[in-house]
Amino acid sequence: MELSALTWYDILGVLPGTSTQEISGEYSSKTSLLGPAHLSGAPSQVIAAASRAQRTLDAAWRVLGDPATRRSYDESIGFRRTGDGLASPGSYASQPGLGDVGFVAGSPGAEALGFLMALTDWLAPHPHPARRLAVPDVRGLFYSVGLGLTGRIGLHLTPIQLTQNPMPVDGLIVDQRPQSPTKVRRDSELEVEVWHPPARPAN
Numbered sequence: 533m534e535l536s537a538l539t540w541y542d543i544l545g546v547l548p549g550t551s552t553q554e555i556s557g558e559y560s561s562k563t564s565l566l567g568p569a570h571l572s573g574a575p576s577q578v579i580a581a582a583s584r585a586q587r588t589l590d591a592a593w594r595v596l597g598d599p600a601t602r603r604s605y606d607e608s609i610g611f612r613r614t615g616d617g618l619a620s621p622g623s624y625a626s627q628p629g630l631g632d633v634g635f636v637a638g639s640p641g642a643e644a645l646g647f648l649m650a651l652t653d654w655l656a657p658h659p660h661p662a663r664r665l666a667v668p669d670v671r672g673l674f675y676s677v678g679l680g681l682t683g684r685i686g687l688h689l690t691p692i693q694l695t696q697n698p699m700p701v702d703g704l705i706v707d708q709r710p711q712s713p714t715k716v717r718r719d720s721e722l723e724v725e726v727w728h729p730p731a732r733p734a735n
Contacts, residue, residue, distance in 0.1 A: 538681055539609055540592040545676060545702075548611045552597065559593045562674065565701055570729035578694075578727045581706040584672030667722060669712035675703040675726050686718040691726045698728030 541548050544558050564570075566582045566589075574582070596602050606612045665685060670678040675691060682689045694706065703726035710716060 538677075540595050540605065542677055542680060543588055543592040543673075544596065545674070546596075548606060552599065552602075555593075555596050559589060559597070562589055562702075565699075565704070565729055574727070577706050578704070581672045581704055581727070585674065585704055588672060664715045664717055666713040666715050667708070667710050670705050670708055670722070670724060673705050675705055675724070678705050678724060682722055687716070687720055687722045690721050690723045692723060693728075694725050695728040695730050697731045699731045701728060703728045 539548075541550075544555060544562065546555050546558050550558075563586060566586050571579060571582055594601070595605050603612070665687075667687070668681060668685070670681065673681070675689075679689050691703070693703075695703075705724045706727050707725040709723045716722075
């Protein structure tokens with residue numbers, strides 16, 4: 533089975549079969565990197581990207597952290613269905629299957645869902661892919677997620693490290709060139725500025 537769209541599992545960096553406990557650990561690990569202790573003194577651009585990342589992670593956890601909601605979500609993306617076998621994946625970009633999860637227009641959850649759905653539009657299969665494509669907005673994604681997303685659509689991600697002495701953790705994309713929705717040729721380079729929490733000096 534192939535899940536062609538970017539999913540909440542992608543956002544958290546876990547596989548669909550991962551246990552709730554492991555998902556919780558990954559959520560906690562990622563959100564801890566966005567806490568005040570790491571962001572103290574960071575530029576406003578980093579703070580904005582971290583805020584966006586936190587809203588998206590929270591939305592992913594709201595869906596995947598609750599077993600009933602997760603089951604419904606898995607069915608909507610074609611990972612599982614009631615009965616035997618796997619369901620055929622639907623068009624997740626246009627039908628996210630999250631209408632009953634409690635997202636309210638204008639709420640942080642709705643904003644995060646809109647962000648995810650916008651990204652999936654770039655991943656939706658097209659019968660005749662255009663030679664040029666609109667660059668997705670990857671700001672607020674962790675680097676590994678952005679790398680997976682751009683790789684699927686045929687762009688090359690080139691990171692620019694913003695932190696001089698970074699912690700050895702997944703970085704956060706805070707800016708990009710070209711900006712979304714600029715149109716570029718497939719196989720073009722997407723340059724991203726990546727921030728890591730600075731490593732603490734050894735005692």
